Amino acid sequence: MKAAVxxxxxxxxxxxxxxxxxxxxxxxxxxxxxxxxxxxxHDYAVVNGSIPTEDGRVLMSDGAGExxxxxxxxxxxxxxxxxxxxxxxxxxxxxxxxxxxxxTPGDRGEGMAAEYVTAPVNAFTRAPAGYSxxxxxxxxxxxxxxxxxLMVEARIKPGDTVLTMGTGxxxxxxxxxxxxxxxxxxxxxxxxxxxxxxxAMGASATVNYAEDPKWGKTVRKLTxxxxxxxxxxxxxxxxxxQSISACRMGGHISLIGVLTGVAGEVPTAAFFYSNxxxxxxxxxxxxxxxxMIRAIEANGIEPVIDRSFALDDIGDAFRHQEAGxxxxxxxxxx
Numbered sequence: 001m002k003a004a005v006x007x008x009x010x011x012x013x014x015x016x017x018x019x020x021x022x023x024x025x026x027x028x029x030x031x032x033x034x035x036x037x038x039x040x041x042h043d044y045a046v047v048n049g050s051i052p053t054e055d056g057r058v059l060m061s062d063g064a065g066e067x068x069x070x071x072x073x074x075x076x077x078x079x080x081x082x083x084x085x086x087x088x089x090x091x092x093x094x095x096x097x098x099x100x101x102x103x104t105p106g107d108r109g110e111g112m113a114a115e116y117v118t119a120p121v122n123a124f125t126r127a128p129a130g131y132s133x134x135x136x137x138x139x140x141x142x143x144x145x146x147x148x149x150l151m152v153e154a155r156i157k158p159g160d161t162v163l164t165m166g167t168g169x170x171x172x173x174x175x176x177x178x179x180x181x182x183x184x185x186x187x188x189x190x191x192x193x194x195x196x197x198x199x200a201m202g203a204s205a206t207v208n209y210a211e212d213p214k215w216g217k218t219v220r221k222l223t224x225x226x227x228x229x230x231x232x233x234x235x236x237x238x239x240x241x242q243s244i245s246a247c248r249m250g251g252h253i254s255l256i257g258v259l260t261g262v263a264g265e266v267p268t269a270a271f272f273y274s275n276x277x278x279x280x281x282x283x284x285x286x287x288x289x290x291x292m293i294r295a296i297e298a299n300g301i302e303p304v305i306d307r308s309f310a311l312d313d314i315g316d317a318f319r320h321q322e323a324g325x326x327x328x329x330x331x332x333x334x
Contacts, residue, residue, distance in 0.1 A: 002334075003114035004314050005056045010049025012315050015059070023118040025071035031118040032083055034065040035133035036308075037332040039321050040141040040169065041257065046107055047318055053107055059314070060332065061087055061105045063112025064127055064136035074121050082127040084136040085112055086286045087144065089123040093287040101282070112137075113311060115334050125289050128296045138303040138329040139292070141283055142169030146232065147292040148284035149254035150177050154230035158182030161223055163231045163246055164203075165239065167194045169329045170256060172304050174232040175201055180299040186219055186228060194327055201304075209242075216245025227251055227274075237264020244270050253278040304328030 001022050007014040025031045037060045045051045047059065063085040067077045077083060089109070091100035103109040105123070117123075127136040149170075150156050162178040164171045164187045171187070178185050179202040187203040189195050190210035198206055205222045209215045219242075220227050227248030233240060236258035243253055244267055255278055271278075284292075295301075308331035309317035321330055 001115040002311060003058050004060070004311055005058050005113075006047060006053065008055035009052070010047060012047060012318055015047065015315050015318075017312055017314075020114065022116045025069055025074075025118050027072040028074060029071040029118055029120055030067050030074055030077055030083075030124060031069040031116060032063070032065045032124060033068050034063045034112055034115060034117050034334050036064050036137035036334065037112045038062045038134075038137045038142075038169070038305075039317055039330040039332070041259070042104075042141060043106060044318055044321055051107060057106065058111040058114050059106045060111040060113040061085070061107065062137050062140045063105070063117060064133045064139075065117075065334075066133075068116070076121055077124070077126075082131075082133070082136065083124040084127045084289075085117075085124055085140050086122065086289060087140045087283040088285065089120060091285045092122060093285050096282070096285075100285075113314065113332065113334075122286060125286060125293065128293050130297075134305060134308060134331050134333065135303045137331060138169065138305065139296075140289070142329060143173040143296075143303070144284045144289050144292055145256050145281055146170045146173035146177055147295070148288055149232050149256055149279075149281050150174060150183075150230060151181070151291075151295075152284065152288060153254050153279040153281065154252040156181055156183050156230050160184070160229040161186060163219060163228045163243065164188070165209075165232065165234045167191075167198065167327045168234065170234060171232060172201075172328045175203060176301050177295070180295070180301060183229075186222055188215060197327060209239075214242070214245075216242035219246035223248070230254065232256060235259050237261050237266070240264075241267050241270075244274070244276065247274055247276055250275050250277075252276070254281050255279065256281040305331050307331070308333050
């Protein structure tokens with residue numbers, strides 16, 4: 001089979017397409033013909049060496065495909081089933097622990113950028129009914145992060161107002177989940193063209209943060225001074241102060257990214273004055289993924305795929321991601 005691997009110490013020029021043997025499933029395992037993957041910031045951090053991994057690691061955390069063979073004792077899946085990978089195959093349910101975080105595909109475990117993946121049954125769930133493999137492959141990291149941020153941690157409800165940032169995979173899914181839950185969405189971007197697309201997808205108001213550095217106050221004005229109920233915070237230190245400013249008393253911030261850096265000043269007085277809560281989010285559990293898939297099916301949510309690349313062109317896919325011009329997810333087809 002064909003697979004995309006990374007040579008240490010990392011870098012786009014260190015990606016290689018290699019031939020490997022297909023591994024037969026043992027007891028409790030499934031062998032899946034992978035048809036699609038998708039890019040996340042996590043994958044980019046592995047590729048550029050920010051997250052060190054083993055030499056020759058198969059890349060990519062997300063994968064979707066068809067079961068071709070099951071090992072002894074596997075009853076959840078059968079040959080022909082359409083499945084999608086889990087980001088934390090050891091986090092089945094309950095609270096996160098260090099042990100449950102281990103084994104992320106494309107990082108601490110072999111990834112999904114291979115024509116066949118053989119792994120324990122918990123490394124996959126069923127895919128949404130009617131989804132293409134390319135659509136399913138957008139879900140394990142970005143969609144589940146957005147789902148947990150809003151539905152599990154913030155516990156949004158109809159009538160709430162949610163603030164999203166940018167047009168990457170997590171932010172687009174957050175907009176879609178919030179709208180499906182009956183919430184209002186205020187979205188930010190530095191591109192007027194992207195803001196127009198966000199409005200077309202259901203954002204009730206938008207803010208160009210490049211033209212409005214104090215956009216947190218602007219967001220409050222858009223809520224008649226009350227502030228938003230929940231924020232899906234992807235920037236980190238460079239945006240957190242504005243997110244705090246945008247929140248209502250008792251609001252919630254889900255911190256899911258550090259695109260502006262890993263450390264910085266936080267206006268702690270404003271945070272505790274407003275009695276805010278903040279949760280750090282690293283994707284979610286297998287049980288949460290199954291909940292999300294049921295919600296996707298019930299609401300007819302369709303992923304936004306910006307562009308797809310062949311496996312042989314995976315380096316170009318990461319360059320497209322690096323340029324920051326995409327809207328939604330970037331896919332890989334196998």
